Amino acid sequence: MDVLAEDDIEAIVMTYKTNLNKAKKFFKGQAETEFLTKIAEDEVATLVEFDQFVPMAVCLSVKSMQDRHWEALSTSFGTEVNSKQDHFNLR
16 A cells, blocks of 8 residues: 655645646637536536645644544544554545
8 A cells, every 4th residue: 555645645636736727727718628627627626625634634644643642533533533444544
């Protein structure tokens, strides 16, 4: 499994956002590619919505998270959250 560094998460989101905005500008106003403009706009909206969770993903991905931190999160969420679970994934 590939592991993303903290800075990588933010960099990937920023790069994706920049590229989508470039795509929107490139395709805008061209009748034959208007559907591509719509796709880019929809993806930007999805990314803006996702962007609010990036700081949390960065915080949860640090190696300094201890068992007590995961226990506190589990209590807050009302469900078990533990990075040692086989199915745990921040992606």
